[in-house]
Amino acid sequence: MQLMSIEDLAAYLGDSKRTIYKYIATGDCPPYMRISAKNIKFDRADVDAWLESKKVYPGSGGKKMCKITMANNAKEMIKNAIQSTKLPWTPRAKAVLKSAEKRALKDGFDHVGTEHVLIGIVSVKDCLGATILKNLGAEAAKCVELYEKLCKPSKQKVDGKVKISEDINNVVKCAYEQGAEWGHEYIGAEHLLVGILIAEKGTGFQILSDLGITLEQVCEETRRLIVCRKVENERKKQ
Numbered sequence: 001m002q003l004m005s006i007e008d009l010a011a012y013l014g015d016s017k018r019t020i021y022k023y024i025a026t027g028d029c030p031p032y033m034r035i036s037a038k039n040i041k042f043d044r045a046d047v048d049a050w051l052e053s054k055k056v057y058p059g060s061g062g063k064k065m066c067k068i069t070m071a072n073n074a075k076e077m078i079k080n081a082i083q084s085t086k087l088p089w090t091p092r093a094k095a096v097l098k099s100a101e102k103r104a105l106k107d108g109f110d111h112v113g114t115e116h117v118l119i120g121i122v123s124v125k126d127c128l129g130a131t132i133l134k135n136l137g138a139e140a141a142k143c144v145e146l147y148e149k150l151c152k153p154s155k156q157k158v159d160g161k162v163k164i165s166e167d168i169n170n171v172v173k174c175a176y177e178q179g180a181e182w183g184h185e186y187i188g189a190e191h192l193l194v195g196i197l198i199a200e201k202g203t204g205f206q207i208l209s210d211l212g213i214t215l216e217q218v219c220e221e222t223r224r225l226i227v228c229r230k231v232e233n234e235r236k237k238q
Helices: 006-013 017-026 044-053 072-083 091-106 114-123 128-135 140-150 166-181 189-199 202-210 215-225 229-237
Strands: 032-036 039-043
Touching: 006 017, 006 039, 039 044, 044 091, 091 114, 091 189, 114 128, 114 140, 114 166, 114 189, 114 202, 128 140, 128 189, 128 215, 140 202, 166 189, 166 202, 189 202, 189 215
Parallel strands: none
Antiparallel strands: 032 039
8 A cells, every 4th residue: 555645645646735635625535544633645546546537538528437457358357347337446456356366267266256356355465455354353364264165276277267256246336336325436445345245145255254244344444444425424414
């Protein structure tokens, strides 16, 4: 995770500090972490995803969602699921799905399930989803141990590209809906983690359940680490 201060973000965007504070006040800004009243940090990946959503394409109807760039096989595998989200994916979220595909191939599976997405989350360095799980006592080693117990690897090699299971489509849909509910303008690894719990299907959900990880815990930890604008606005109104 590459953190940026208010000063860093201002320099990165070519704006003044005052303008950045105006962005924060209006809610039109990247997700941020409020460490203290005067210490606000932004994740570079979130900033880049926010900027990506601001792209305008002149002469073709104005603002459009940019196409997601990833490795060809991973891109094809999740093409339909991603296109349905209408939100840009962070580099780490893309890396999670790519890692999930690699794990499925490595273990001899011809499809990618929620269990592989979960392993993808804990495999991506500095991934917020992995940080959340670690903070809740479900470190990567524990997730992998249960995965290997429930999904015994096959010695059979899978030729070509693996397929995506229907459960993943549900997870991606739930991840998008939760991201929109939180007022985020991107899909990150944390949203995929929440998506697994909301969908309540697949071995990935079973692993999280066996580890005692609940949707409420993950949502609360997410809100503690990053700002969810709609939630914050509701609190201010109360």
